[in-house]
Amino acid sequence: MAKISFNLNGEDVTVDADPGTPLLWILREELDLTGPKYSCGIAVCGACAIHINGEATPSCITPMSLVEGRKITTIEGLSQDNDHPLQQAWTEEQVPQCGYCQSGMIMFAASLLNKNKKPSREEIDEGMNRVLCRCGTYLRVRKAIEKVIRENG
């Protein structure tokens, strides 16, 4: 066990954890941030995505040792009042179905737009390709992202 300090959704926190433990379990089982989801555990589905210094990252394979000193944002910390443009577009386009992958979808989309304000359709598809959705919300995910891009001018 080791003391690991990082910034979580704008607050400095210190947790006592095994440095090898995946961040996902600490977020979900210790810190009660259940927005990031467990689904594959091997970083191929995207449901557990969080931002590390603004970049979408699967938390299921991120060991606590890599978290020290970083700025971690989960879906819970993405906006103050669910008013991130993507969250608004997600509501307007009625994107989620079962909803389980949607934290990951939104976090990947936010990371994509952080890096590229006006991605093309191909760049959206490329950027979102790491998140799996079984319900088949992909079409609306695309629409919602394109709506944000349009509204950004």
Place this chain on the structure above:
Amino acid sequence: MKKETKEKTGSLVSRRNFLKAGGGVAFAVAAYALLPKLDLVEGAPPGEGNLVEQKVFAWVHIRTDGRITIYNPAAEMGQGSMTALPVILAEEMDADWANVKIEQSPIEPDTYGRPGFRGGASMLTVGSRAVSGYFDGLRIAGAQVRQMLLANAAKKWNVPVSRLTTGPSVVIDKSKGRKISYGEIAGFMEIPDSAPKVSKHQLKDPKDFRLIGNADIPRFDIPAKINGSAKYSIDVTLPNMVYGVISRAPVNGSKPRLLNEKMIRGRDGVVDVVTLGHGIGVIAESIETALKTKERLVIDWSEGAKAESHNSESAPAEYAKIAGNPGLRGRDIANMGDATKALQSAQSKYTADYINDHIYHAQMEPLNAVVSVGSDGKSAEVWAGSQAHDGARSAVARTLGIEFSQVKYHPQYLGGGFGRRSTSDYIVEATELAKAAKRPLKLLWTREDDISYGMFRPMSLQRMEAGVDSKGNVAGWKHTIVGTGSRLLASGARNEFYDFPNQKIELRSVDHGIRTKHWRAVGHGANKFAIEAFVDEIAAGQKVDPYEFRLRLMKNHPRARAVLKKAAEMSDWGAKPKSGRAKGIAFGERSGSLCAGVFEISLEDGRIKVHRVWVALDAGIVVQPDNVIAQTEGCILMGLSSVLHESITIRNGRVLESNFDDYQLLRMKDVPDSVDVEIISSSERPTGVGEAALPIVGGAVANAFAALTGKRIRHMPFTRERISDVLGKTA
């Protein structure tokens, strides 16, 4: 506090208190669980004038400030019925939707169920039946609430009810120009001992609907699903909770013997080790300890389970022999006229075998449940996502040998169901481990567990034979299904909208001893693939356009023709696609809904790329049009995923795939440029939507492939290897 009331002919009060949608004659009986007549502020004594709210009905709760709660009886797994069902009730109640809040109903099938498959009341959310199954009953229930509100207003004003009408959450007396809100009425409302009678004529004319069919009503669950706050059972954490994982039989039916129990028990953080019939459970203080310990289990698995003999790669060859063995007889799904004779005397004959592999549900939330068992073993509390919340509650009670009422059940959102969550195996496991742990326990299936101990949509072979007479009519039709999974293979084999005068549809079951299960649209996925691809092959053989050919087969079915025509029109069927692309068409019915689609594809890098999809759907009255479109999009994409990518390989009974790296699902890059959906306007009763568009995908893609390449692809999924085989063989 339920009151016994007599069931009368045409009466609306049922002794059984469940929603009964009568087959058009003796009509709906609404639930009328008589709650305390006056529902007082908590802790306040009755009769003291401090009434602030009244539960007028098991389904509705009206507060004096006008807020209305409507209870949703269905499991919410993304299909949206938690919003659609309350909309139905609110419509007839004439509620102001802006003030409606939705809550999950208690898991009490006698009050909140609908007639089940085997009689009795059921809360099972399967087969796209939520809206169609509850529609009549919830309309009646809503109308009864409205009648009670009208009666109370009439009494208050001392006027006949006939003079009054309602608007959104208000009773209106036009003659006096006065209004009273539902909230105000709740303040003095008296509830009769028996629910008012409502006849069908008192229900709204569908043209007056302002909530049903309103595309602007959003889904109630969406706000919680964009910020991580929606709770699934996997998100539940209880004080003092421990974690359970199970190492399950690698071959179904194999029994475990743990060889290193002492070492396992000695590990730090291990609370208990439990031997179950099908696996070894590990209970630990943390999820990681549980998972790491599971890897250290040394288990001797018994040999000789039936499933050991199953090899999915060689099964199709066995199935073909079974299909072709004239000495075998299976179970008839349909047998009309004389198909054998019609085939013999036909002018042209067609035959083809279609095959589908085992596929996995892949719901994004792996199976899990949280259970706490009382220290005396006489009570339990459960948090679960299930398509059978009532069945799960019963199963927990049975496992512990206690009463249904001794199990407190908290239904949670489901991170996908697709048929996997209509059985309670994982909830029973959690109960067994929680009982051993004597502490609240969260059972988690890893993704690897979820796949290797999955319950699959079974593989099958469909042998299709048809004979066409000199006039170009399909005179004889034979469809022989071979595979494991018994009745799971039968759904969708009938041709409800193609008239074949002589037909024989037969199921020849093989039991491989493996785990199989309903998977979105069940047998329709495989059967409609075979039927629709084969119809195309016959049309091609007859040199008739496949769209025109289908119209001819459907000549006695105007609704089906309208759907097919709509899809053809949307896709500009007659127009030549641009170079390198081709279109395919298919039709299917599922849960009473009719669906047709056209898919435009090309080949890219040896694989099928779907560019555009046009879908027409007739689902009767649609309650939530935008959600119906969303479900249809979802069906098309989940269908494409299964048709292009998905395959479970079983070798000597063992599942070879283990996670989403080797079990491929459709990803964003495979998503078509567009999926256009049109809903046929209808005033017929609603039919099922959640699966309706899925069955057309296999046939439409295979038909587009044939149009593009001149070759037939008959084995799903249509992987690069299979495409190359098909193109190579005859090229």
